[in-house]
Amino acid sequence: DTGVSQDPRHKITKRGQNVTFRCDPISEHNRLYWYRQTLGQGPEFLTYFQNEAQLEKSRLLSDRFSAERPKGSFSTLEIQRTEQGDSAMYLCASSPPGSGSRELFFGEGSRLTVL
């Protein structure tokens, strides 16, 4: 399968613990996005990478959130000192290089439950 891969698919953690999610984009895609989706809502933008550079971060991304894409391939999203409000589906998407706005290809998401 050559789609966007996310791991783990589900994570249950206790409040205050740290969690890390991994995303492997489609191999030739240089753009990578993280979104958060809560029940009944559309995806909300968190952060964006072009190659290894993190070009944008949403105001939704507090200091407890950090994302990396060290070699321009896979990316990690870490949440420190999790809170119950962090419970959501975390979606990774990638898009190919090229002019204009290209469609996003999404992974299956990582569902986080904070107890």
Next chain:
Amino acid sequence: AQKVTQAQTEISVVEKEDVTLDCVYETRDTTYYLFWYKQPPSGELVFLIRRNSFDEQNEISGRYSWNFQKSTSSFNFTITASQVVDSAVYFCALSEAVNYGQNFVFGPGTRLSVLP
């Protein structure tokens, strides 16, 4: 700032009925892109269509068709002869010309239930 409105929160139809999902957008850019995505119960968002602001030609793909009208800032999606497998949440999205993350905005979605 750009915005996408999908006024229909939930729609139920009986199989074989036609159904139209509405999408209204706001943007100050003259160059932008519109998208529709499907999110079935399995959860993965599936890309359906991309349209740029200079191409108002309607598009048909099988049972799916899209009606883009710049005059009303709408990009509506019609499913003809709906099937149970069409049951999903459908999202309309807008991206302004510069392909930066903040500028790719999703609407709240419309949940479509197709009953047998």
